[in-house]
Amino acid sequence: MANCSPLALVVNCGSSSLKFALFDTSMPAPLVDGLAERLGSDEATIRFHIDGTRRTTPIAGAGHQQAFDALLAFLTDHGLSARIGAVGHRVVHGGERFTTSVEITEEVMAGIAECAVLAPLHNPANLVGIRAAMAALPDARHVAVFDTAFHQTIPEEAYLYALPQRFRRDLGVRRYGFHGTSHRYVAGRAVEFLGLDPKDHGLIVLHLGNGASATAVRNGISVDTSMGLTPVEGLVMGTRCGDVDAGALTYIARRAGLDVDALDAMVNKESGLLGLSELSNDCRTLEAAAAEGHAGARMALDVFAYRIARTVGALRMPLARLDAVVFTGGIGENSASVRASVIARLGFLGMNLDEAANRATTGGNAGCVSGPGRPAALVMPTDEERMIACDAASIAFSNAPVAFSVFAEAAE
Template sequence: MSSSHVLVLNCGSSSLKFAIIDINSGAEALSGLAERLAEQAPLIKYKHNGSKQCIDLNAGDAHQVAIKQLVKLVKQLDLAQNLIAVGHRVVHGGEHFTKSVLINDNVIDAIKQTSVLAPLHNPANLLGITAAQHAFENLPQIAVFDTAFHQTMDKHAFLYAIPYALYTEHGIRRYGFHGTSHYYVSTQAHKILGLSHDQSRVISAHLGNGCSVAAIKNGKSVDTSMGLTPLEGLVMGTRSGDIDPGLFSFLVNQLNYTASAVDELLNKKSGLLGISELSNDCRAIEEAAAQGHPQATLALDIFCYRLAKQIAAFVVPLGGLDALIFTGGIGENSDVIRSKVVNMLAFLGLNIDTDKNLAARFGNQGVITSQIQPCAIVIPTNEEWVIATDAATIAQEQ
């Protein structure tokens, strides 16, 4: 077996998603998730050669222990000798990074400086980088940034209408996220639909527990719904998305919330969970709505309305629409939400095909409208593949 594998690491605040990917074929030699890290009953779930296994960790074990177990597993499965690089997902790159880079001390310092903009994500990403550097000291380590794809936005799209000095002195602006996903599915859409890369108008809707929309013109991001942080934009699983900023002072001054309580409210207790008072899981909410639960129905209505409104708004920077892409856990599997949204966008020439919409679920891609252009299409995302190929390209240049 030739040395053509990349280890992809995606460290969250309490989880570690990993995969070893063959860059020649795209096949995953190993994939898995370490979850509930630093909590009770942490474990690693992984898949190898079609077999699913679990490794129990000790209560309180964190990322470093999980990566040590991962390294042990990689060696046990005889996969280490084929690795050529480690690719790391880094959520926030600020304005420092417009593309993926080889990690060195300067890159680590820049990621640390940007951590103030992503306090839940970047520190966890750095934990993964540090642990992997010790575990795989002879392999090049590459950082792939969620924000990099959106660095092609113009100032009129990314600046807030607040004092300009806050941007020049503190970097306060809209950055956008889910960049690797938006890049991947928009590239796939060009291939599948035969769109000209230099003359295309695509809107990508990445819908999961976190949700964002990107307007992509001629292969480049020109606008996106998330902003300084992943809280701005659409209604999400537990995040509010866009709100009146005056809500913050109302909650603090009138209801005696602390700043941290407001942050927790908007990030962890709002969105689908907050409206439904049931769950942040879209599947559970759809089931409850089908049974007549009024707040579950309302949660879906608000989610779809805000999504359709954002998609329609992004036709403005594109000057038209060739394709609307649905991706992410909800986008790839919820025919209900896709149907609701497409029906609200019928004025753009989109008409849902019920049979195609039902067929495009559970890993199946395809056009879900009755016409080819403009069309709505489901494309399963593959952020790990983007990270792997970027890492391999940079590693082979060294």
């Protein structure tokens, strides 16, 4: 801990949680990371991971401010808090206003609040974390990093819905896309891994987890993505339905007597892998059940893989060429069977599976899981916290760019 370089703290604040990681930008791994969860309840705890050890402390009844105070006290005890020069905050929705990461001002906070109508479960919680961090670390520079910003390069023809345009003008109804920080990080790492020209390449990144999305990246720029106004659109997910005929929803609402709130709950919390399998939203549970003959689990996994492959086919269109399909996220990084099922459906692209490499690539390892030739199939672990730290440091530390390769070692 003798190094005296400035540190970047990453904060990802949910409605009842606060995830954090502290980076020295000259080092590949975080100095400290952890999670405060069940905030506001008697079961609230905060967990720290430092120097290979883990420690969990009860903070009964603590809210976000108290959790942040506990974090700051821990960092102070370890001689780290005084070195924090930048704080990067994950913000889910930046609307059309925020096209890149920005230093947080009162005006920026007002803009984040205005976008809360597009992400009512997330942006308000993100603002709570921002205010708590700014109160605890008033001398640091605070930076907002938006999930939607990477996708603001998508052209109008791709982001418009064929709805009356008064809803676009008056309510901001259009496709925005999400998981942008993950897609950006993974695309950059894939370019490094394959030795591609940063200004001349084509990738499709598949962020597969309980939430799932796909993005076409041309020369480092997002040109289309599967999620839309909300994270419901696109791929089948853990409990979200993904693409569905809007007429099917109005039919269900009328026949089943569902109001708007009940319909919203159904498509967000009762659908996806859970709804198809009638068993679980967890891919690991479904894979185990399918192996034992559970028909619903097998069907859910087949639909999941088919929709991913179909989306890859659609996202191939806006790319001049396709160098690789890149798997990331909890499922993408760890489920060899899902990757195999998707790749088996992508033979029309000339892609084939290296079964041994696919079985061996899991648990946070990066690697190529396809046979020779292009497009390749890659597994590339994501690291949204590292990407947020990179953005925060590049803005806060004399606006000097933080080289992407500073963080590359951690993903190798």
